Amino acid sequence: MTDLTVQRVSADAPSATVGDFIELLKPRVMSLVVFTGFAGMVVAPGHLHPLLASVAVLCIAVGAGASGAINMWYDRDIDAVMTRTARRPIPTGRVAPDEALAFGVFLAVAAVLVMGVAVNWVAAGILALATLFYVFVYTMWLKRRTPQNIVIGGAAGAFPPMIGWAAVTGGVDVASIALFALIFLWTPPHFWALALFRSGDYARAGVPMLPVVEGPETTKRQMLLYTLLLLPAAVAPFFLGIAGYAYLAGAVVLGLLFVLCAVRVLKSTDDKPAKQMFGFSILYLFLLFALLVGEHAVPGGF
Missing domain, CATH: 1.20.120 (Four Helix Bundle (Hemerythrin (Met), subunit A))
Known part of the structure; x- marks a missing residue:
């Protein structure tokens, strides 16, 4: 689906709701990501204040959701022709592509900055790496070019426990x-x-x-x-x-x-x-x- 087609659909579609923007975050995928990140914090040696631990979990969730929103922005053309994804907010015109991209980028930057300032910059760096890897390596480079897309690109989803671990320890082991x-x-x-x-x-x-x-x-x-x-x-x-x-x-x-x-x-x-x-x-x-x-x-x- 071209941007022009999306714009035509948007003209007849209802305005975006909060639920539409939540859907951009891929909440079902996010839930497992957040849980594995939380597990990394729990098993890591050391202690993190409960408030900072909550901030870290929130940053992992927001970072994962931001990646999902940017992925939906980039894949809006193929989402429109796949039965499983055709009802997503961008193909149906409920959310404009530019709005989805701005939403995703803002959340991604905010998640990394808050993680760095509130927790530590090692965890923030791994969170940034996971987001960049998912967006640029998997979504934009591998997904449409090789059948090994999910093998290499799947690394993005494997980072959360490392982020949680680094939030507590300040490092990777x-x-x-x-x-x-x-x-x-x-x-x-x-x-x-x-x-x-x-x-x-x-x-x-x-x-x-x-x-x-x-x-x-x-x-x-x-x-x-x-x-x-x-x-x-x-x-x-x-x-x-x-x-x-x-x-x-x-x-x-x-x-x-x-x-x-x-x-x-x-x-x-x-x-x-x-x-x-x-x-x-x-x-x-x-x-x-x-x-x-x-x-x-x-x-x-x-």
Whole structure:
């Protein structure tokens, strides 16, 4: 959809509401991002005043939402032709593209500055890196050019635990990198499960997702490979001393279930197992980080 088309739709569309601007922030995606960032703060060694911790969490949320708004601004043309995204605020004309861009840029800058001034500049720097990586590396460079878009670009979504960790410690170490690696390896099978049953959408939009370019069989094999690589990455926090036996048991059980999902997808001839794996992948990541948080929240959890 061209800007001219969007402007024509806008003329007949109702004016933007607060809900439309909230939708630009991709709140469902933001919720998982915020939770993993919070988990990074909880497991990090040291202490952060509750008020500063709240500010840090808010900055992570606002930064993630800003990235989503800028992504919607840039992808407004392909969003308009995909069933899953056609009702977003910009394709429907409820929010003008320039307004969405200004909104996203303002929030991104504000989140980084507040994080730096109120918490520390290391956390602010990683937050800025995550935003820039998502906007320029994933959205503008990789997404429309390579089927490996989500593999490399997925790093943007893996930064939040490192941001939370840095907010408390003022630095980065092996344990926070392990949390980054966990989400980094989780991202491809998560998104490829979605791409399998939405491949028609991506094909119409000209987005070279792996199922569109290499076909479903290659995608399914890659998904299985990443779930196997995820097994040692998920148990690494235990061996690095930031997780206990409850987490270890949960990581093993959840990891094997994730592998089982991938095997079912590999053997399937319809979309149902892919849809189930996509849903389970979200639960998988949430439960892993919930176990991390729970162990540290309970006295003597280790």
